[in-house]
Amino acid sequence: MLKQIDYWLKGYIRVKITGRSLERLINLLIEEKIELWDVMRIEGQLYTNIKLEDIEPLKDYLQRINCQYEVISYHGLPNLVKRSLNRKFIIIGIITFISLIYVLSSFIFFIEIKGTEKVENKVLKEQLAELKVRPGVLKSSIPLENLEEIIIQKNRHIAWAHLYFQGTKLVLEVVEKKIIETKVKPSDLIAEDSGVITELIVFRGTAKVEEGETVKQGQILISQEVKTVTNRPKEEQREDIIEGIKKVKAAGIVKAKVWYEGYGEAALVKTFTQPTSDIQKSIILKYENREIILSGPKKPPYNHFFIKENIKRLAQWRNISFPLEIITKKYIKLRKIRVKRTIGQVKKLAKEKAVESILQQLAKEVIIMNSDLKLIEFKEDNLLRVKAVVEVEKDIAIRRE
Numbered sequence: 001m002l003k004q005i006d007y008w009l010k011g012y013i014r015v016k017i018t019g020r021s022l023e024r025l026i027n028l029l030i031e032e033k034i035e036l037w038d039v040m041r042i043e044g045q046l047y048t049n050i051k052l053e054d055i056e057p058l059k060d061y062l063q064r065i066n067c068q069y070e071v072i073s074y075h076g077l078p079n080l081v082k083r084s085l086n087r088k089f090i091i092i093g094i095i096t097f098i099s100l101i102y103v104l105s106s107f108i109f110f111i112e113i114k115g116t117e118k119v120e121n122k123v124l125k126e127q128l129a130e131l132k133v134r135p136g137v138l139k140s141s142i143p144l145e146n147l148e149e150i151i152i153q154k155n156r157h158i159a160w161a162h163l164y165f166q167g168t169k170l171v172l173e174v175v176e177k178k179i180i181e182t183k184v185k186p187s188d189l190i191a192e193d194s195g196v197i198t199e200l201i202v203f204r205g206t207a208k209v210e211e212g213e214t215v216k217q218g219q220i221l222i223s224q225e226v227k228t229v230t231n232r233p234k235e236e237q238r239e240d241i242i243e244g245i246k247k248v249k250a251a252g253i254v255k256a257k258v259w260y261e262g263y264g265e266a267a268l269v270k271t272f273t274q275p276t277s278d279i280q281k282s283i284i285l286k287y288e289n290r291e292i293i294l295s296g297p298k299k300p301p302y303n304h305f306f307i308k309e310n311i312k313r314l315a316q317w318r319n320i321s322f323p324l325e326i327i328t329k330k331y332i333k334l335r336k337i338r339v340k341r342t343i344g345q346v347k348k349l350a351k352e353k354a355v356e357s358i359l360q361q362l363a364k365e366v367i368i369m370n371s372d373l374k375l376i377e378f379k380e381d382n383l384l385r386v387k388a389v390v391e392v393e394k395d396i397a398i399r400r401e
Contacts, residue, residue: 010051011076014038015058017046019067028061052078108142109135110169118157118176127154128172139165186247187401189222191215195256195396205250215256221397222250254397257369260361264353265385266346270339273304278333286325297331304334346384354388366394 017025022041029036034054040047050058062069074082111128113121128134131150133142144163151161151172160175189205194217197209205222209215226246282296300307308330314322341349370391 007049007051008076010053011074011078012049012051013055013074014047014049014072016070016072017048017062017067018044018069019062019065021065021067022046025061025065025067028065029058032057032061034058047072049075052076105168106139108137108139108165108168108170111135111172112166112169113172113174115174116176119155119174124151124155124172124174127151133170142170184249185401186224187249187399188220188224189250189252189254189397190400191217191219191221191254191256192396192398193217193256193258193394195258197254197256198393199253199255201253203251203253204248205252207252209254215396221254222252224248224250250399252397253395255393256396258392258394258396260358260390260392262354262356262358262361262388262390263385264350264355264357264388265383266341266349266353267382268341268343268346268384269382270341272337272339273334274337275306276333276335278302280331282329282331284327284329286327288323291327296329301331302333304336305331306334307331343384347386350384350386351388354386355390358388358390362392362394366392368392 019025022044025046026036026039034050034057036048036050038047038049058069061067111125111134113124116124127150128147131147133147142163147163148161151163151174152158157176158174159177162173164171164173195215197211197213197215200207200209200211200221202222205224206226208220208223215221224247226248228244228246280297280301282298283294285292285294310328312326312328314324368390
């Protein structure tokens with residue numbers, strides 16, 4: 001393969017040799033290392049390929065042995081160059097044509113837009129024209145990435161845009177947003193709890209209360225109804241005309257001071273049980289639903305007690321299980337202990353329970369402003385009762401449709 005390339009680069013010819021000593025000629029050429037290939041002998045004539053550079057040595061040998069040669073054809077790069085030089089105008093035309101194609105390919109002549117449904121192609125082409133992107137413009141003068149961002153900013157329905165060249169065509173490919181139109185239901189904001197308004201901010205709707213006002217649970221704070229007003233022309237010199245009422249989804253922040261009450265109680269004397277060292281043990285054999293007491297008491301030996309139970313089952317043998325259990329029961333005697341608390345300890349426990357009952361009603365967002373404890377009653381029934389009042393600030397606005 002490499003030899004074929006070498007022959008083509010250096011050039012070679014196809015010759016026809018005639019004479020009586022053709023075998024001798026071939027031997028002489030081989031001795032002088034002159035390459036011949038595609039050699040054919042037909043009716044006393046020798047046909048072969050030979051390099052251009054070996055033509056002069058060939059002529060010398062042909063004269064010595066009285067043979068003649070005739071060139072049949074020329075091949076290779078030197079021959080191609082020689083022929084091309086004889087056809088200047090064709091070469092110039094080809095070069096000019098190639099150059100023209102190269103220059104024209106540097107411009108865009110068409111603009112194609114893909115992926116549009118809601119946005120009109122005409123609108124996008126007008127936007128591109130405003131940005132100096134139109135047929136006949138050099139490709140190198142078009143900043144593709146910047147244009148993609150501008151197209152997205154100019155069209156709220158477009159979520160993604162991609163610009164690229166396809167030959168002499170500029171392609172704008174877009175993906176539109178799927179906008180889900182949701183119908184807004186008008187609604188009011190009402191008070192979740194009774195309290196005193198400390199802060200009122202209306203985003204949408206009409207305020208029905210003021211800061212410092214006391215409101216009740218369920219009272220409307222921000223109404224869904226909004227009055228629409230228009231002004232007459234100055235020359236008519238008349239008052240504003242109320243056209244009607246528009247309903248909206250009320251929105252805002254309404255903070256208020258709210259008071260919560262909680263109750264707690266604690267006993268002055270606490271009774272509890274404690275295990276003792278008195279223990280009796282029973283061992284029971286259980287087969288299916290039948291129990292046989294092997295040792296120990298048959299009935300619980302104490303009035304107050306608790307049981308610790310341990311069950312052992314026989315292991316399986318060759319996938320056969322036996323419904324036999326050995327149960328050990330420990331009866332541990334309990335004794336009652338009475339502990340008398342101080343008034344301070346009882347108040348503290350009752351207060352904690354009262355506050356805990358309030359905290360269970362509160363959300364995490366509330367701010368505790370103040371708290372107060374009040375002793376309700378102290379009776380001979382061993383209980384101390386406490387009432388707790390907590391003042392908090394919270395957003396009391398909830399929606400009512």
